[in-house]
Amino acid sequence: MTKSSAETAKLDRILADAKRDKEMGYRDKALKMYPHVCGRCAREFSGKRLSELTVHHRDHNHDNNPQDGSNWELLCLFCHDNEHSRYTDQQYFSDSSVSSPKxxxxTHNPFSALADLLKKQEK
Structure with missing residues (x-):
C-alpha cells in the first residue's frame, strides 16, 4: 500500500465513523458514553432489561443533543416518569401559572401588642 492509498483509507475510515455517529441516535450515543446505571436510583441494567433504561434530557428540550452528552442522563423508566411528573407539577403550580391557587x-400580627399587655400585667 502506498502512502497516499494508506492516507485515503484512513480518511475513508474517519468519514465512515463520522457518518455512523451522525446516524446513530442520541440514545445509542448515551448508552455508549455512560454506564448502564440509573442516575437516580442506581439500579444497574444489562441484557433485555437495558430497554428499561431511558435517556433523560436535563433541560427537558429533546432537540438539545450536544455530542458530548452534557444534556443527557440515563434514568430507568420509573425515575424518568417521576422526573417528568415533578417537572409538569412545577410548571403547573409555579407562581406565574394561572392554575396556581392564589x-x-x-398582614395582621395578633401578637403585636403582646409586649405592652405583659408590661401592664407586671405593674
Missing amino acids: TSVA
Whole structure:
C-alpha cells in the first residue's frame, strides 16, 4: 500500500465513523458514553432489561443533543416518569401559572401588642 492509498483509507475510515455517529441516535450515543446505571436510583441494567433504561434530557428540550452528552442522563423508566411528573407539577403550580391557587398573604400580627399587655400585667 502506498502512502497516499494508506492516507485515503484512513480518511475513508474517519468519514465512515463520522457518518455512523451522525446516524446513530442520541440514545445509542448515551448508552455508549455512560454506564448502564440509573442516575437516580442506581439500579444497574444489562441484557433485555437495558430497554428499561431511558435517556433523560436535563433541560427537558429533546432537540438539545450536544455530542458530548452534557444534556443527557440515563434514568430507568420509573425515575424518568417521576422526573417528568415533578417537572409538569412545577410548571403547573409555579407562581406565574394561572392554575396556581392564589392565597393572600397574612398582614395582621395578633401578637403585636403582646409586649405592652405583659408590661401592664407586671405593674
